[in-house]
Amino acid sequence: MPVAPPVVPPRVAVLAVDLGSRLLDEAGAARRTREAARALSGAGLLLKTVDSTLRGHVAAELHAAREGSGRRAVVIAPAFPAEGRTTLEGVQYVRGVRVDESEFARDPAHPVRTADLARLLPDAVPVAPGRTGLLPELLARGGLFACSAATDADLDRIVAAVPDHRAVLWVGSPGLAAALARHHALPGSAGPAGELPLARRPLTVVGSANPATRRQLALLAAEPGAVCADTAGAVGTAARLLAADAPVRILHTPHERRPGPAGSTRLLAASVAELAGRAPFDGLVLTGGETAEAVLRALGAHGIDLHDEPEPGVARGTLTGPAGVPRGTLTGPAGVPRVPVVVKAGGFGDERALLRLHALLTGHPARARGGRGGGHASR
Structure with missing residues (x-):
């Protein structure tokens, strides 16, 4: 299926294009x-x-x-x-x-x-x-x-x-x-400017079937008060479940996966978009590259304005695009979207990776103790 060629936005020093x-x-x-x-x-x-x-x-x-x-x-x-x-x-x-x-x-x-x-x-x-x-x-x-x-x-x-x-x-x-x-450092690329807002009601979305990610998911789901739902049931059921005022909210594809994940990924993305209206979230942890792309599209986001790389292969930033902000989420001055998002590839990270990334969004480092030490910023 042909796609329109990528368009380079003005004044963008580095552009990453996901071709899917x-x-x-x-x-x-x-x-x-x-x-x-x-x-x-x-x-x-x-x-x-x-x-x-x-x-x-x-x-x-x-x-x-x-x-x-x-x-x-x-x-x-x-x-x-x-x-x-x-x-x-x-x-x-x-x-x-x-x-x-x-x-x-x-x-x-x-x-x-x-x-x-x-x-x-x-x-x-x-x-x-x-x-x-x-x-x-x-x-x-x-x-x-x-x-x-x-x-x-x-x-x-x-x-x-x-x-x-x-x-x-x-x-x-x-x-x-x-x-x-x-x-090849660019002029003025010393590091990210300012701090990202902390999330009070983040949502962790897991679409990767990689065993490493599933082990990370199990640890996060075992946190006290965690609420977890998968896309095997109706979207509305997941929305009611995740509407709870829980410290950790997780939506994931079923553990039993078969080849040909496109349908599961689309359903997961549609569920996230539904949750944006029913159980608003103010931050996202997305794991699995195809999952991240599908979720951003479902939310109407144009992409991610990158902030830093807190761990190797992990990107952190904010959603971009006028329609890329779920209802009820954080905004910055003059209504500028400031929804923090962290994206991790499926096979990356040790077993505590999702714990650390959730803590990164919420500012609760105690949840991530015992994990990998300090990260580094990407240019």
Whole structure:
């Protein structure tokens, strides 16, 4: 299904576009990626994101992005060391386990098929961490270059070795994005301005079927006074349940999931939109990328005005768009929307991740004690 090309808003230094391509077949994903890359080909720095466990139509989208962008050379580095995703001798691992032998290989919706970049991208030239100094010469010839990396320092060396970041298409996960941000800081990007409002009645929305997220959900649901509902029943039933004045309110898809999650995700998003009217919330924790996209659309939000990255791979900001504010939620001066939102990918974080993110919205650090230490801001 064709989509309109992304439009770059004025005075936006960094733009992220969610193409939703993982929900499409390979041909559709490639077509949508090609159109977006063509529309954004004039960007000074162009990054095609891929899943750090190599799920989705990685090869087809990479080739389509290269064609659309018109860039001859492609630097590929899918490692995300902060979340335990490393590339060793061209093979992708998650916390020391090949991704095609990990729980991601059993993902009910998007199982990873191979951990081997040489098999996934047979036309790519492998680049070991000790050979990044050869990148300038290799890039001048054009082609695809698959870089191994086990640490953030490895990623920093890859970025630093490329003489002209405008001449290549970058392909990677949040690990590479962070390295690019460190190396190519924008003027005036010292950090987020001001503080986000605290939420009094936040809603945690869980659509990911990843086992890590389900363990995080179980801990949050076990909090004293927590109220939890799933989308197996009627939306109105969930609304009545979650209308309670509870310190923790959770809406999630059923634990038993089958392949083809689009219907479950749409129902979850519709339920959130219904709750916005029946049981208003003033903050959101969204887990699962497809869930976040579907919920934002259902609420009429245009996107997220990013504030910071409190944990690796976790984005925090406020909803944007005139219709992107659920009824009864917080607003800033002159009615400017100030609805805080935190988005976490399904497989990210330890078992206490949702506890910490809920505490981040509400300002109740006691709920998150025992978790990961201080976060860091993204540029």
